[in-house]
Amino acid sequence: MDISTIIFYLIAAFILGMALLAVTAKQIFRSAIWLLFTLIGIASLYFWMEVEFIAAVQIVVYVGGIVVLIIFSIFLTQQSAADMPSPKLGRKIAAAVASLLGLALCGLLVYEYGFSKTEATFDNEVSRIGTAMLNTGSDGYALPFEAVSILLLAAMVGAIVIAMKESE
Amino acid sequence: MFSLENITQIVHTWLYENMHPTLALMVEFAFIGVLVIALFAFLGLVLVMMERKVSSWMQLRLGPNRIGPWGWFQTVADTVKLIVKEGMTPNNVDKLLFNMAPILVIIVSMVIMAPIMFAKGFQIWDINIGVLFVSAVSSLSIIGILMAGWASNNKYSLLGAMRSGAQIVSYELSAGLSMLTIVVLTGSLKMSDIIQAQETGWWLFKGHIPAIIAFVIFIIAATAETNRAPFDLAEAESELTAGFHTEYSGMKFALFFLAEYVNIFVVCAIGATLFLGGWMPFHVGNWEQFNNIMDYIPTPIWFFGKTFFLIFVIMWFRWTFPRLRIDQLLNLEWKYLLPISIFNILLVTVIALAGWHF
Amino acid sequence: MYRETDIIQTIPGTDEMVINVGPQHPSTHGVLHLVLTINGEIVKKVEPHIGYIHRSIEKMCESLTYRQFIYSTSRMDYLAAHTNNHACAMCVEQGMGIEVPLRAQYIRVLMDELTRIASHCLWWGSIAMDCGAVTPFFLAFREREMINSIMEETCGARLTMNYNVPGGVMADIHPTFQQSVKDFVRHFRSKIDEYDELVTGNIIFQSRLKGVGKLSKEDAISYGCTGPTARASGVSCDVRKHFPYEIYNQIDFTEITHTAGDSYARYLMRLAEMRESMSIIEQLIDNIPEGDYLAKTKAVLKLPKGEFYSRVETPRGELGVYIVSEGGTTPYRIKFRSPGFSNLSALDHMTRGHKIGDLVAIMGTLDLVIPDIDR
Amino acid sequence: MGAGSLIALAIAAIAFASIALMVAKLVTKATKNKQKGEAYECGIPSQGPNLIQFNVGYYLFALVFLIFDVELVFLYPWAVVVKSVGWIALVEIVVFFFILFLGLLYAHKKGALQWK
Amino acid sequence: MSEVPNNENIAANADTGAQPEARKSIAELAGPIPFPGTVHETPGGGILVSAMDDVINWARSNSLWPLTFGTSCCAIEMMSAYSAKYDWSRFGFEVARASPRQADVIIIAGTIVNKMAPVLKRLYDQMADPKYVVAMGACATSGGPFFYNTYSVVKGADHVIPVDVYVAGCPPRPEALIHALMTLQVKIKAGMTREQIRDEMKTT
Amino acid sequence: MVPVSHILLLSTALFFIGMYGLFTRRNMIALLMSIELMLNSININFVAFNKYVWPGQLDGIFFTIFIITIAAAEAAIAIAIVINLYRSHLSIDVNDAAELKH
Amino acid sequence: MTREDLQQELTGRFPDFTFEEGGQFLTMHVPAAQWSNIAYFLRDAPEMQFDFLFCLTCVDWLKHLTMVYHLRSYTHKHELVVKCQLDREQPEIASAAYIWRTAEFHEREVFELFGVNFLQHPDLRKLILPDDWVGYPLRKDYDDPINMIKL
Amino acid sequence: MNLKQYFADIFNGVKSLATGMKVTGGYFLRHHKEKITEQYPDNRDTLVLAERFRGEVVMLHDENNEHACTGCTACELACPNGTIKVITKFDMTPEGKKKKAVDTFIYHLELCTMCNLCVEACPTGAISMANTFEHSVFDRSTLTKQLNKPGSKIRAGVE
Numbered sequence A: 001m002d003i004s005t006i007i008f009y010l011i012a013a014f015i016l017g018m019a020l021l022a023v024t025a026k027q028i029f030r031s032a033i034w035l036l037f038t039l040i041g042i043a044s045l046y047f048w049m050e051v052e053f054i055a056a057v058q059i060v061v062y063v064g065g066i067v068v069l070i071i072f073s074i075f076l077t078q079q080s081a082a083d084m085p086s087p088k089l090g091r092k093i094a095a096a097v098a099s100l101l102g103l104a105l106c107g108l109l110v111y112e113y114g115f116s117k118t119e120a121t122f123d124n125e126v127s128r129i130g131t132a133m134l135n136t137g138s139d140g141y142a143l144p145f146e147a148v149s150i151l152l153l154a155a156m157v158g159a160i161v162i163a164m165k166e167s168e
Numbered sequence B: 001m002f003s004l005e006n007i008t009q010i011v012h013t014w015l016y017e018n019m020h021p022t023l024a025l026m027v028e029f030a031f032i033g034v035l036v037i038a039l040f041a042f043l044g045l046v047l048v049m050m051e052r053k054v055s056s057w058m059q060l061r062l063g064p065n066r067i068g069p070w071g072w073f074q075t076v077a078d079t080v081k082l083i084v085k086e087g088m089t090p091n092n093v094d095k096l097l098f099n100m101a102p103i104l105v106i107i108v109s110m111v112i113m114a115p116i117m118f119a120k121g122f123q124i125w126d127i128n129i130g131v132l133f134v135s136a137v138s139s140l141s142i143i144g145i146l147m148a149g150w151a152s153n154n155k156y157s158l159l160g161a162m163r164s165g166a167q168i169v170s171y172e173l174s175a176g177l178s179m180l181t182i183v184v185l186t187g188s189l190k191m192s193d194i195i196q197a198q199e200t201g202w203w204l205f206k207g208h209i210p211a212i213i214a215f216v217i218f219i220i221a222a223t224a225e226t227n228r229a230p231f232d233l234a235e236a237e238s239e240l241t242a243g244f245h246t247e248y249s250g251m252k253f254a255l256f257f258l259a260e261y262v263n264i265f266v267v268c269a270i271g272a273t274l275f276l277g278g279w280m281p282f283h284v285g286n287w288e289q290f291n292n293i294m295d296y297i298p299t300p301i302w303f304f305g306k307t308f309f310l311i312f313v314i315m316w317f318r319w320t321f322p323r324l325r326i327d328q329l330l331n332l333e334w335k336y337l338l339p340i341s342i343f344n345i346l347l348v349t350v351i352a353l354a355g356w357h358f
Numbered sequence C: 001m002y003r004e005t006d007i008i009q010t011i012p013g014t015d016e017m018v019i020n021v022g023p024q025h026p027s028t029h030g031v032l033h034l035v036l037t038i039n040g041e042i043v044k045k046v047e048p049h050i051g052y053i054h055r056s057i058e059k060m061c062e063s064l065t066y067r068q069f070i071y072s073t074s075r076m077d078y079l080a081a082h083t084n085n086h087a088c089a090m091c092v093e094q095g096m097g098i099e100v101p102l103r104a105q106y107i108r109v110l111m112d113e114l115t116r117i118a119s120h121c122l123w124w125g126s127i128a129m130d131c132g133a134v135t136p137f138f139l140a141f142r143e144r145e146m147i148n149s150i151m152e153e154t155c156g157a158r159l160t161m162n163y164n165v166p167g168g169v170m171a172d173i174h175p176t177f178q179q180s181v182k183d184f185v186r187h188f189r190s191k192i193d194e195y196d197e198l199v200t201g202n203i204i205f206q207s208r209l210k211g212v213g214k215l216s217k218e219d220a221i222s223y224g225c226t227g228p229t230a231r232a233s234g235v236s237c238d239v240r241k242h243f244p245y246e247i248y249n250q251i252d253f254t255e256i257t258h259t260a261g262d263s264y265a266r267y268l269m270r271l272a273e274m275r276e277s278m279s280i281i282e283q284l285i286d287n288i289p290e291g292d293y294l295a296k297t298k299a300v301l302k303l304p305k306g307e308f309y310s311r312v313e314t315p316r317g318e319l320g321v322y323i324v325s326e327g328g329t330t331p332y333r334i335k336f337r338s339p340g341f342s343n344l345s346a347l348d349h350m351t352r353g354h355k356i357g358d359l360v361a362i363m364g365t366l367d368l369v370i371p372d373i374d375r
Numbered sequence D: 001m002g003a004g005s006l007i008a009l010a011i012a013a014i015a016f017a018s019i020a021l022m023v024a025k026l027v028t029k030a031t032k033n034k035q036k037g038e039a040y041e042c043g044i045p046s047q048g049p050n051l052i053q054f055n056v057g058y059y060l061f062a063l064v065f066l067i068f069d070v071e072l073v074f075l076y077p078w079a080v081v082v083k084s085v086g087w088i089a090l091v092e093i094v095v096f097f098f099i100l101f102l103g104l105l106y107a108h109k110k111g112a113l114q115w116k
Numbered sequence E: 001m002s003e004v005p006n007n008e009n010i011a012a013n014a015d016t017g018a019q020p021e022a023r024k025s026i027a028e029l030a031g032p033i034p035f036p037g038t039v040h041e042t043p044g045g046g047i048l049v050s051a052m053d054d055v056i057n058w059a060r061s062n063s064l065w066p067l068t069f070g071t072s073c074c075a076i077e078m079m080s081a082y083s084a085k086y087d088w089s090r091f092g093f094e095v096a097r098a099s100p101r102q103a104d105v106i107i108i109a110g111t112i113v114n115k116m117a118p119v120l121k122r123l124y125d126q127m128a129d130p131k132y133v134v135a136m137g138a139c140a141t142s143g144g145p146f147f148y149n150t151y152s153v154v155k156g157a158d159h160v161i162p163v164d165v166y167v168a169g170c171p172p173r174p175e176a177l178i179h180a181l182m183t184l185q186v187k188i189k190a191g192m193t194r195e196q197i198r199d200e201m202k203t204t
Numbered sequence F: 001m002v003p004v005s006h007i008l009l010l011s012t013a014l015f016f017i018g019m020y021g022l023f024t025r026r027n028m029i030a031l032l033m034s035i036e037l038m039l040n041s042i043n044i045n046f047v048a049f050n051k052y053v054w055p056g057q058l059d060g061i062f063f064t065i066f067i068i069t070i071a072a073a074e075a076a077i078a079i080a081i082v083i084n085l086y087r088s089h090l091s092i093d094v095n096d097a098a099e100l101k102h
Numbered sequence G: 001m002t003r004e005d006l007q008q009e010l011t012g013r014f015p016d017f018t019f020e021e022g023g024q025f026l027t028m029h030v031p032a033a034q035w036s037n038i039a040y041f042l043r044d045a046p047e048m049q050f051d052f053l054f055c056l057t058c059v060d061w062l063k064h065l066t067m068v069y070h071l072r073s074y075t076h077k078h079e080l081v082v083k084c085q086l087d088r089e090q091p092e093i094a095s096a097a098y099i100w101r102t103a104e105f106h107e108r109e110v111f112e113l114f115g116v117n118f119l120q121h122p123d124l125r126k127l128i129l130p131d132d133w134v135g136y137p138l139r140k141d142y143d144d145p146i147n148m149i150k151l
Numbered sequence H: 001m002n003l004k005q006y007f008a009d010i011f012n013g014v015k016s017l018a019t020g021m022k023v024t025g026g027y028f029l030r031h032h033k034e035k036i037t038e039q040y041p042d043n044r045d046t047l048v049l050a051e052r053f054r055g056e057v058v059m060l061h062d063e064n065n066e067h068a069c070t071g072c073t074a075c076e077l078a079c080p081n082g083t084i085k086v087i088t089k090f091d092m093t094p095e096g097k098k099k100k101a102v103d104t105f106i107y108h109l110e111l112c113t114m115c116n117l118c119v120e121a122c123p124t125g126a127i128s129m130a131n132t133f134e135h136s137v138f139d140r141s142t143l144t145k146q147l148n149k150p151g152s153k154i155r156a157g158v159e
């Protein structure tokens, strides 16, 4: 095992541990913080995979944006300090069993298929991404790129309409 | 030309020749860690002292001058005092998050050092998304503040945290956009490329008016992002006592304090890199003679000189301006800075595409 | 276990929270305690709680003689100790019918105006500090220290001068007094423009103050506001004009009023008052008549039976001293009508609907001195 | 040096912070009393729960921010290549910006960016 | 450390005053005053420990961050000491903290009345150790002008919280306040404050 | 060297942790957070496939970016709804919300 | 209006109220029961318009308490002092807080220092003294052997 | 027009900020000229206080250790504050008459408000205000002083 492998397993353990904490924490604020660490862990996984751009996007959008928004909404709904009602034990067990079964099934599938790595190097320089994004040809992403702006516009308008409905 | 490149190179090769690569890597990392911690200590001591001196000089007074030569040991005394002061954890706080927040803030301000180029060839990691990395990691510091504010179980802390939440997220946009103007001009996110592109002159001068506008916006946004006056609403003394770190004491408080100053350094270093050419000496077009003379000044001096100049400007702001109110602060961003920087980036695109810059 | 929710003052969904500001808070200028009800950043209600510096001066004065009680009033509005003492001395003189020598009147008025400048200087520094700018504070203190030195030369103390005694002033002016006052005025004339450059014209500062904390003329009167606070709302209430005491009726000065009634008007008000005070000083400083500085009085003062009310214009407004005498050597009842007390009562009215940052600015422009309110 | 340096830096930071906190813990002697642990609120016992009630205003800012933040993400690759791609890139981004600007205008008109 | 105030010097100067007996030198004060409690002996007593103690005391004494606490007139003179003419930042005292958690010294500048006393106590209690107290002015020292015939004034702040240094005057000049803080520095350096006398710490 | 399947297993585990949260939580914001976890696990898959299996293309990267974008939009809308519900019913419990009939 | 005119006017309207001779201000004694009506009259009547209550206090005469109201009119520039005698055991008087808003704080002060009960006061609580304070310190017979050291 | 107003606002704002920065920047550059700090403990030798500054009450003694206090307690009565306690005794004059004289003149510096009333009241000018100010102590009881020096006596001829 070389150092990079060790680091992968450390990161994986970190991600899973934090994710588990995130779904089991009693206080929702703490839950959000654990989610945050999960996301940071995933970002570092991307760094480990050397897809730096996605890693940075992950941090910018998820950590800097979505989690902040979630934290704000937690504050806004005054639930931050109260313990969340703990689910019934039966429900917990059922959920755990279902999840574990699903995990086993998928794990089996993954093992069955046994994806093999290609040795070709993966070039994900930002310039390559950018060129592809602006390319109007058939393998370019210009149209989705513009569509994203419309999606964002719609999301913004929708969210503003919904959020401001009550305050009128 | 004096350069640190050779030194780092020599160390690098020597290590790899004499050691197992993993070990060599480890040793290098250890070096980095120690160096950055040393840099932290240095920045903490120097910037605090500088702040005090700048403020006192603007305020007709002398500033610390009694402890050590010209008062230079003042910050040492403060540091030692803070270390040996009780770092208390009040009763009703969320102990885990309360203690984690300052560490998180410190981690953020340390990780963000990675792509900064301190001198020619002296950089921890020339990451290929350099600028994006900086703006991504800096958005993490808000989490530490929100965490501290919430965990403190104190109304002032929470109010302060809220304020800085709204503030930092807002100003991130115009900071990012003004950084992008330089990316448009350079065509790369790498710090080294950006600096190299300024060999014939700094972007501030080469980039015409849009670069100057971007620079001004960047400085404003940087001041806001580091919670400095006139945007220090998060710790507005006269309103919220000490804001989000009201409940922090001793070393925990000192870590926030340190992180604040390191963040100032970082944003100013980024500003210096993007707009003032980082370690690149002052070059003018093709005046070979002049450029050669400029090259004699070592690159770290250029870098730190520029950075400290920007830090001085930010301190100058602090000791001149009153604080904005929260709604004015957000208005400034959303009504003025953001639209202006969006148009500015279009303008700079036109300039870049038309090749009007030098 | 986590939060103590035994006193729940917030109603879920109404978004309101109760927060204490003060008594130990940098912006309350002392020990004012405000209980704010806020919604987010918006102030819904301000409830001042005072008494954290209630030193029972009124009770104490009932057992002090007419010579002695004056000193304790320096401690009420310590930024204007001289005007406080002035009001008390005047009340005693009025009761006893003592004629104050002209020279003493000049000196008193000069000192009053110097005090006004010093007080407004400090106010200017602290309003800027409240708004977050620190440097003005030091500039203001430079001027204030100059006045303090002048005071110290003549009165013997920097802050609590105790210079007025019934019948005049305690000592003659120091030989260098006139010169140093003239130096000061010359210096200050050049520096006050700098004040404008640094703070008044500053866009941030203006937007912090303009339209904030509006007080209409009717409200100002109804709340009993006096001084710059009321004059900024258009109430002409300068005691120096309406009930001239000492030599104020011989001096040429204008009573400055603004009509906007907002914080910025109050701010401009005080800056203009500083300029006006300087012109008063310039009128007087060369014309101090020769003569006694202290009228002859008996060793033991006894006020006749009756009630006496005297008022002066302190930097904060009208200070009234109301003495009920039973003919003894000590007052039977003494009441200080302090300007700050009434001005404070308008705070709630002025702040509602504004933000926390505005609260600080409004308090700053009200120029509250808490011991003056509490007495 | 690669991504490992990030981990090195993070570890250095943790080490730095925790050593500093440890030293602080070891060296200081602290008194204990009942009031020490109470929340500081200007010297008056705090009233009521400390649940923050901030109005929707904060949230709306965060929301608009999030949208623009995502937009910013798309700008980075664009900015890198704009010089090599040429004018078409400008056209594309103008369209992109225009649509988003409509959103900003809408938010503005709706008063979402008006602090209440 | 040539610029650290030289106490001997001050002591020597003190005797040239017009009223020799009235001018007490700091060194004199630090010396023979009987201080309640016993001076702590370091457990190891080793050179290293004591050297470290010295360093710590040096740091503490030179980095006294005051709480922005002032109740009345004396607070104005405290502000004067902060202002440019007297500038206590020369000593590093200028980092006034609004939160008691971060402050080292509480300068009781002004009268303490009965209603304020619990607040003062709470503030003092909420400060992180080590913490020092300077009673500034007659009021904080003894009730001063409001000692007699008042029903609401605490007759000296030391009835509420322990005080390290008293300075008389009404109000004391800014210089006098600086002198008081220097006196406090002497006391800290000599290891005579409550924090260094561990026995007493249990009692609070 | 880490086999691809391990990365995929990691993402699968993450997905089912999110699923567990989705089943057990009743707080709507917590539900949202679980959904974010699941989206993230999918992102990991996309990136891993793109990098290790089909390195010649960029589709995985772009899908990731778009998923992140959509996640942001979704979070914005979802939180707007949650807040709106909260303001009208003072609760963000799904069970309560289910009973609502507008 | 001059002092004499004012006195004339007021005696014309309220013949049974007494006026004090001499003194700095025109002083009118009013029965406490009628204070509320008279206050409204003083503020609203066009020839009075006492819009500014500049001092409100109380004096303890050992046999009774006297409320003293100092009034001024910004329009007519005249001044008037109104006094009301109150029973010392059960001092009660109508609040003027709705007439002059400054009275709210002044009355709260008088309430705690003299124990005067202001009827219909919007918020009659202790303002200055600690909440658990007993006694009315500004009354002449107030004694506090613990806090008050007599010289 | 609206847009014009928009840019005018920006321009004016920036201009006003620049004006402010000019002031502070000017002070920064002219610091050596403008600074007004008096370095207190270092200027102790040269520190000139106003002669009238009231720092504490002292009793004036001449070189023969004689003072002018007759023990009349006028100062004690004049003091609003109970700061002065004059304890008198009865001396035998050379003629064998009893004469009131001061035994201990107790002065509570910690109470004194420096109001000068005692000095004004003294018929013989025996006490005056000194401009000392360094009254910091560790123990407040040391602030209570005896003003007449041990062994001092009243100057001849003072009534």
Ligand code: SF4
Pocket (backbone or CB within 6 Å): C075, C160, E072, E073, E074, E075, E109, E110, E111, E136, E137, E138, E139, E140, E144, E145, E169, E170, E171, E172, H113
């Ligand atoms: S000692 Fe004198 S100056 Fe200081 S607070 Fe007391 S009365 Fe005011």
Ligand code: SF4
Pocket (backbone or CB within 6 Å): H068, H069, H070, H071, H072, H073, H074, H075, H076, H086, H102, H121, H122, H123, H124, H125, H126, H127
């Ligand atoms: S000092 Fe003066 S007034 Fe006092 S007892 Fe002596 S002689 Fe009398």
Ligand code: SF4
Pocket (backbone or CB within 6 Å): H057, H078, H079, H080, H081, H082, H083, H084, H111, H112, H113, H114, H115, H116, H117, H118, H119
């Ligand atoms: S100065 Fe005033 S307080 Fe001091 S002893 Fe003399 S009379 Fe008393």
